[in-house]
Amino acid sequence: MERTESKEAEEKEKKEEEDEDDEGPPPGWQSLPPPPQPQPPSEFAQLVCGSCHQLLSYPQGVRHVKCSCCQTVNFALEAHQLGVVKCGSCAILLMYHYGAPSVRCSSCNSVTEIGAHNKRPPWSVQQGQPTPPNTVH
Numbered sequence: 001m002e003r004t005e006s007k008e009a010e011e012k013e014k015k016e017e018e019d020e021d022d023e024g025p026p027p028g029w030q031s032l033p034p035p036p037q038p039q040p041p042s043e044f045a046q047l048v049c050g051s052c053h054q055l056l057s058y059p060q061g062v063r064h065v066k067c068s069c070c071q072t073v074n075f076a077l078e079a080h081q082l083g084v085v086k087c088g089s090c091a092i093l094l095m096y097h098y099g100a101p102s103v104r105c106s107s108c109n110s111v112t113e114i115g116a117h118n119k120r121p122p123w124s125v126q127q128g129q130p131t132p133p134n135t136v137h
Contacts, residue, residue: 050074053106088112 045060051072058065058076065074075097083096085103089110096103102113 045076047074047076050106083114085112085114 043060044057046055046057047065048054049056049067049070049072052067052070054067054069056065056067056074062076065076066072067074077097081098083098083100085094085096086092087094087105087108087110089112090105090108092105092107094103094105094112096114100114102111104111
């Protein structure tokens with residue numbers, strides 16, 4: 001019987017301790033706010049895989065996109081980092097990384113040079129901001 005009484009006493013003590021814990025924090029104690037939850041990407045962009053030509057969808061802002069078909073890692077560019085030019089051979093519209101000297105057509109494999117007439121102005125000029133002067137150190 002003593003064992004039963006001691007078990008009951010232990011259970012009663014545990015219950016009292018749990019009840020004390022349920023009362024809340026001591027006066028003056030402040031809890032930290034929960035960390036902000038990462039926001040799901042609000043917009044998606046698309047690109048065509050450079051290897052297998054599969055259309056890929058990805059969250060905007062990422063730099064690299066791995067193709068789910070061929071596992072090729074594609075470089076994802078923002079719209080302001082791209083230029084467009086017509087292929088010199090088949091006239092298909094080609095996109096290229098701003099500043100590239102040439103681009104190879106994925107349809108006919110010919111190389112189109114990006115001449116001065118095809119180069120886009122710097123992003124600062126497109127935004128209406130003056131181009132910073134070149135300084136020599």
